[in-house]
Amino acid sequence: MGQTRSFKPRKPTKPVKVDNNKSAGDIVKELKGLQQGNSxxxxxxxxxxxxxxxCAKCGREFDVKNKNLLTVHHKDGNHDNNPPNGSNWENLCAYCHDDEHSRGILGDYLKGK
Ligand SMILES: [Zn+2]
Ligand SMILES: [Zn+2]
Known part of the structure; x- marks a missing residue:
């Protein structure tokens, strides 16, 4: 029989690439995101x-060192309404935020009630 068989030499199998695109930082971020959820x-x-x-009200600028004085105000007052595009958020310094709420709501908010 004139049958010819061609054997293709097997290429050595390369090790499967393990998602090398993600940096360690990304993974840490992901993990934290999972832990915090929508916190x-x-x-x-x-x-x-x-x-x-x-601060959206008085224009005071902050940096990484004192950004804890900058708080996030929910325009509609609903802390559970957090659209990812930020449309319900306003960054207000603690003073302006207090002013904005002036009925004690923020007091509760900051005290974590
Ligand atoms: Zn302010
Ligand atoms: Zn507020």
Whole structure:
């Protein structure tokens, strides 16, 4: 029989690439995100990122050292309404935020009631 068999030499199998695109930092971020879920910290960081470290009312600027004085105000007053585009957030310094609420709501908010 004139049958010819062609054996293709097997290429050595390369080790499967293990998602090398992710940096360690990304993974840590992911893990933290999972832990925190939709917690306050999460939307706060988002809002600061979107709107910048500046008070929307008095224009006072903040930096990484004192950004804890900058708080996130929910325009509709609903702390559970956190659209990812930041449309319900306003960054207000503690003073302006207090002013904005002036009925003691913020007091409760800051005390974590
Ligand atoms: Zn302010
Ligand atoms: Zn507020």
């Amino acid at each position: 306050n910290n999460n939307y706060r960081e988002q809002s600061l990122k979107i709107h910048g470290l500046i």
